[in-house]
Amino acid sequence: MTKQKAGKVLSVAATDKSGNTSSVKTVTVTVADKKAPIKPVVNTLTTKTTKVTGKVEAGSTVYVKLSGKFIGATKASRKGNFTVKISKQKAGKNLYNFEDKAEKCECLKKVIVKK
Numbered sequence: 001m002t003k004q005k006a007g008k009v010l011s012v013a014a015t016d017k018s019g020n021t022s023s024v025k026t027v028t029v030t031v032a033d034k035k036a037p038i039k040p041v042v043n044t045l046t047t048k049t050t051k052v053t054g055k056v057e058a059g060s061t062v063y064v065k066l067s068g069k070f071i072g073a074t075k076a077s078r079k080g081n082f083t084v085k086i087s088k089q090k091a092g093k094n095l096y097n098f099e100d101k102a103e104k105c106e107c108l109k110k111v112i113v114k115k
Helices: none
Strands: 009-012 025-028 051-055 061-066 069-075 081-085 094-098 109-112
Touching: 051 094, 061 081, 069 081
Parallel strands: none
Antiparallel strands: 009 025, 051 081, 061 069, 061 094, 094 109
């Protein structure tokens, strides 16, 4: 059997040496996602920006952090696009954008606010 995608519905039956076949059982395949998310692509931020936008792995949750505090979060679309509303920031501020609230993945993206 080839690898199956998560959520795939399979019908399974067993046949013994005598040719007797069991009743069919339907199962849903559960596949663990062990792939680390990619680094977010974040669009340029300026002192006039009121939202952080970009692209990440589809369906993932995106968090934005400033000065050690979470300032926003959202779930990415099926195409991986995201938008997180923020207040205007001063030039030179560092915002961090990532997909793992525990910050344990290598998907951290540092973005500096430009004039």
